[in-house]
Amino acid sequence: xxxxxxxxxxxxxxxxxxxxxxxxxxxxxxxxxxxxxxxxxxxxxxxxxxxxxxxxxxxxxxxxxxxxxxxxxxxxxxxxxxxxxxxxxxxxxxxxxxxxxxxxxxxxxxxxxxxxxxxxxxxxxxxxxxxxxxxxxxxxxxxxxxxxxxxxxxxxxxxxxxxxxxxxxxxxxxxxxxxxxxxxxxxxxxxxxxxxxxxxxxxxxxxxxxxxxxxxxxxxxxxxxxxxxxxxxxxxxxxxxxxxxxxxxxxxxxxxxxxxxxxxxxxxxxxxxxxxxxxxxxxxxxxxxxxxxxxxxxxxxxxxxxxxxxxxxxxxxxx
Ligand code: F6P
Numbered sequence: 001x002x003x004x005x006x007x008x009x010x011x012x013x014x015x016x017x018x019x020x021x022x023x024x025x026x027x028x029x030x031x032x033x034x035x036x037x038x039x040x041x042x043x044x045x046x047x048x049x050x051x052x053x054x055x056x057x058x059x060x061x062x063x064x065x066x067x068x069x070x071x072x073x074x075x076x077x078x079x080x081x082x083x084x085x086x087x088x089x090x091x092x093x094x095x096x097x098x099x100x101x102x103x104x105x106x107x108x109x110x111x112x113x114x115x116x117x118x119x120x121x122x123x124x125x126x127x128x129x130x131x132x133x134x135x136x137x138x139x140x141x142x143x144x145x146x147x148x149x150x151x152x153x154x155x156x157x158x159x160x161x162x163x164x165x166x167x168x169x170x171x172x173x174x175x176x177x178x179x180x181x182x183x184x185x186x187x188x189x190x191x192x193x194x195x196x197x198x199x200x201x202x203x204x205x206x207x208x209x210x211x212x213x214x215x216x217x218x219x220x221x222x223x224x225x226x227x228x229x230x231x232x233x234x235x236x237x238x239x240x241x242x243x244x245x246x247x248x249x250x251x252x253x254x255x256x257x258x259x260x261x262x263x264x265x266x267x268x269x270x271x272x273x274x275x276x277x278x279x280x281x282x283x284x285x286x287x288x289x290x291x292x293x294x295x296x297x298x299x300x301x302x303x304x305x306x307x308x309x310x311x312x313x314x315x316x317x318x319x
Contacts, residue, residue, distance in 0.1 A: 007037035008066040009101035013124045013138025015260030016066040021057040022268025039069045041076035096275035100124045110296040118280030120271040129173035131302025132294035133285025140259040142251045143179045150184035157215035167227030167246040174221035181219040182314040192223035193306040202237045
């Protein structure tokens with residue numbers, strides 16, 4: 001393969017730039033020409049492609065977001081849109097495409113491969129909600145961002161002896177809530193995968209209060225419900241001075257952690273190696289610290305496991 005392209009798609013995630021850098025530089029090392037596609041699939045349909053060199057990806061490994069920009073594109077979901085994308089790629093003599101994004105982005109990539117165009121996916125989303133990989137790019141940084149916020153909230157919560165309900169991202173999966181809740185010492189963690197009993201949450205708060213706790217922090221994953229709903233229920237049942245904080249898109253930004261830079265670099269290099277070997281229709285992932293290649297079918301049919309052990313541990317430690 002002599003000419004490939006790379007794009008980022010869907011919600012951005014810290015570490016995407018590290019992956020773009022690795023794709024470009026590994027490609028160059030393999031004597032390939034590497035094109036960057038701007039604005040995801042929407043940009044691909046518009047022919048927004050530019051040849052990258054080693055210098056075009058200099059000074060980006062530490063930057064959050066994506067230098068290629070990103071988008072969510074309805075036209076690309078159609079058969080005609082996918083055909084148009086393939087025509088654009090072929091017109092530029094591109095033979096393979098690396099797609100950095102989440103599940104929705106891979107469904108698009110899978111369609112291209114079904115239509116005969118080789119693609120490889122790199123899992124990039126802060127949600128950590130893609131089967132076939134134990135970690136997605138950006139998750140580690142997002143968890144650290146949440147922890148930093150919780151630590152700060154804890155300071156003011158203690159000073160005012162308040163209860164805080166903190167809403168974090170994660171539409172379908174509560175990993176951000178679970179990891180940040182455990183490492184931030186939250187009193188309760190509410191995630192979409194495990195049904196919660198509000199009576200139990202309130203009982204835990206009251207028990208802590210009785211034992212002399214000066215503040216409490218409850219983490220709610222956005223996939224459960226709005227944090228303000230939980231805040232109102234707590235206020236009504238306990239009478240505690242309660243505040244709600246929604247962390248929002250702050251969680252998607254920031255300089256990637258060392259782990260995400262490492263992951264992006266390893267994912268990007270392996271994606272190029274796979275295309276070079278003639279492989280397609282796969283996503284790179286990490287399992288037991290080894291970089292693996294999983295078919296898109298396995299990704300789409302895979303089941304995400306909830307870490308019940310971690311959930312129970314957090315409960316038993318935040319007494
Ligand atoms: O997919 C990542 C994610 O950050 C989700 O956690 C969140 O629900 C969503 O994207 C927000 O999307 P948008 O940027 O379109 O508001």
